[in-house]
Amino acid sequence: MSNPGAPDTVTESAELVLPLLPPQDLAAAASACRALRAAVTAVTARRAGDAARGLEPLPIPFRNYVDSKPYAYFLYTPFSLTRLAPGASAPSAQPWGAAWTRPPRPTWPRPNLDGLPSAVYGCACAAAECGGTQCACADVEADAAGSGLEAGMGSLTECGDVCACAPSCGNRRTQRGVAVRLCVVRHLHKGWGLHAAEALSCGQFVCEYAGEFLTTEEARRRHKVYDELASGGKLCPALIVIREHLPSGKACLRVNIDATRVGNVARFINHSCDGGNLHPVLVRSSGLLLPRLCFFAARDIVEGEELTFSYGDARVRPKGLPCFCGSSGCSGVLPSEET
Numbered sequence: 001m002s003n004p005g006a007p008d009t010v011t012e013s014a015e016l017v018l019p020l021l022p023p024q025d026l027a028a029a030a031s032a033c034r035a036l037r038a039a040v041t042a043v044t045a046r047r048a049g050d051a052a053r054g055l056e057p058l059p060i061p062f063r064n065y066v067d068s069k070p071y072a073y074f075l076y077t078p079f080s081l082t083r084l085a086p087g088a089s090a091p092s093a094q095p096w097g098a099a100w101t102r103p104p105r106p107t108w109p110r111p112n113l114d115g116l117p118s119a120v121y122g123c124a125c126a127a128a129e130c131g132g133t134q135c136a137c138a139d140v141e142a143d144a145a146g147s148g149l150e151a152g153m154g155s156l157t158e159c160g161d162v163c164a165c166a167p168s169c170g171n172r173r174t175q176r177g178v179a180v181r182l183c184v185v186r187h188l189h190k191g192w193g194l195h196a197a198e199a200l201s202c203g204q205f206v207c208e209y210a211g212e213f214l215t216t217e218e219a220r221r222r223h224k225v226y227d228e229l230a231s232g233g234k235l236c237p238a239l240i241v242i243r244e245h246l247p248s249g250k251a252c253l254r255v256n257i258d259a260t261r262v263g264n265v266a267r268f269i270n271h272s273c274d275g276g277n278l279h280p281v282l283v284r285s286s287g288l289l290l291p292r293l294c295f296f297a298a299r300d301i302v303e304g305e306e307l308t309f310s311y312g313d314a315r316v317r318p319k320g321l322p323c324f325c326g327s328s329g330c331s332g333v334l335p336s337e338e339t
């Protein structure tokens, strides 16, 4: 007996469930019946259309002219996540590719500010004056991200959650998400890479490197696991270690951000031995203990150009991966971190 309502029920249920599935499960669902295959094709196309799944101000599409991979699968967070509450586990799924529109704001929790010493104050200036000489959040010693574009890590101070000013304040230029047009392009030897989809001016904010903030112990543990998987070609790790140095040269702060499983589009930025065209800047904001790693254009960048930075000095390890940055000074080996 025919059931005229059945196909719609399948399609409606598929719309709810399929966006939660990772690619392998999505492929399995596609082989179940024709209605599901059509629904999977639609979810795949929507995923390929926006790596940021609507969580950034502009969509960031995948472009692949090299093989048949339509997109890279990971969980998206527009800003870094600190350790979850005891007993809580990291999210294992996030809807991606649904036809229904998502809520306009990110649903991830902001980093937890509990336990901050009460002496950590923000500013109380009128929004228009933020960042000026009277603003408690302005750090006259720090590099201005647009002008301090010498090699190495810059620093910048912004207003934060404990300030009186509104999110639209002029001293929060890295806190409004990815507002420039970008796309994620597949390369023959480097996997995916982040590209400018419009011309960018020197000093323009591009994106934050968002992921999970890790303890050094956890970063070392994951590094070992990722090295094994990466040397077998099974994973492109995106765990970054940032060290801030005292004038003496001694490292004084180590920040570990892992964007491998949960991250934002910065996880697609490839290495270039010539330093690349992005300037990494550590951004501190009032009320946040950990600095955020943000990228600014280190020079004018033309539409279509790949965005790169230097992962560090090439310290060759037995399992060092080959570098395909193509720069004239390429060392031939991807820098790898001895953690």
Ligand SMILES: C[S@@+](CC[C@H](N)C(=O)[O-])C[C@H]1O[C@@H](n2cnc3c(N)ncnc32)[C@H](O)[C@@H]1O
Binding pocket: 072, 189, 190, 191, 192, 193, 230, 235, 236, 237, 238, 239, 267, 268, 269, 270, 271, 272, 321, 322, 323, 324, 325, 334
């Ligand atoms: C942070 S991810 C960058 C995005 C990555 N290409 C992807 O497909 O997800 C770092 C990984 O990208 C690859 N990669 C980055 N820069 C590269 C380069 N210059 N040459 C070869 N592979 C590179 C390596 O596999 C590295 O472990």
